[in-house]
Amino acid sequence: MGHSRAQKAKTHKRIVSIASKKFREEGLAGVGIAELMKEAGLTVGGFYKHFDSRDDLVAEAVSSAFGGWKRRVDAAKAGSPPVSYEKLIDEYLNEAHRDNPGTGCAFSVLAPEIARSDKRTRALTSEQVRNDIELIAALCPAKDKRTARSTAILTFSALVGAMALARAVSDEALSREILNTVAELLKNSA
Amino acid sequence: MGHSRAQKAKTHKRIVSIASKKFREEGLAGVGIAELMKEAGLTVGGFYKHFDSRDDLVAEAVSSAFGGWKRRVDAAKAGSPPVSYEKLIDEYLNEAHRDNPGTGCAFSVLAPEIARSDKRTRALTSEQVRNDIELIAALCPAKDKRTARSTAILTFSALVGAMALARAVSDEALSREILNTVAELLKNSA
DNA sequence: ATTATCTATAGATCTATAGATAATGC
């Protein structure tokens, strides 16, 4: 009990990181504060010294979930050679990503719940969608900037939708068909 | 109290219909049994004479939500002239659909929660995804059947993803850009 | 007699708060 401020900052980050994972796995409405704190090795009581409300944590956790994906794409882009459009598609539309939503793209699993969330979370999401569109557009082998942006928006939508559908169906063959077909078509038409 | 069997069947349908709408509006985890029964003009106690469990209602309500969309597309297809691929896209990707999830496509709003639901609901979803792919493929102006099916899968994914993203962002201009861009690209590339 | 619905409630769980405790930080 009663630890240092440095410790508190670390604890705060741990709670957010765990929430970010659990929310993607169970949904924003699917995990309680007690469970999250327990996973962080803490108890419920301490929660409200870290966050004013549950919505506060949701906003931070969603932001953190976006951050993970952003870091990965940024790193891939900055690599030499920078990651290709084709590679991005393959990194998204695969079975490992499908089977591990907790560490994957937040949009594919949280978009509908974010749509029902508070203004802060949705504003944060707008910003992230804008960033991701620009990121994908920068990788698009398109003629002009306008076309690249349009292609990026279609690509982004298809990635998110295909992943959501591939996870929702129980038929494994159908699930794979969705992932593979969308990946192939996106790569061939860009 | 104590009504006829015909009445019970009607009541059952009313509960499912209300659940189908509310689940799309608030998520599968976002509405309680008491609230649903109250909206149907009933009380909690009667619920379990209609359904063995909450999951039973979820399965029926999701099925019902799929049915609505299916009926609409079937009708459009059977019309003379049958609805075109372009028309289908426009009927999906518009602001009215975006702003009324309760009467819209269940995938765009429930896919992530369905992925966490029981086998029955997911099996039912597989069947519906299969149907919808075939439905869209039948409208695709593509060379051969294989190409039509691939295009249908990409189209379906892009529709669902674009709608989910358009609803998640708070920036109205960005939301519209997503809907319009995906609609235009799908129509031009098919 | 059966049953569709009602009222009432058990038992679990969820967000948030109050007050105690044990450490840090001045």
Next chain:
DNA sequence: ATTATCTATAGATCTATAGATAATGC
């Protein structure tokens, strides 16, 4: 002295069940 965490709990809500009531259906 302040504060990060703990235990305990209030008050709301959620699924599910028990038992009463008033209608149908034989």
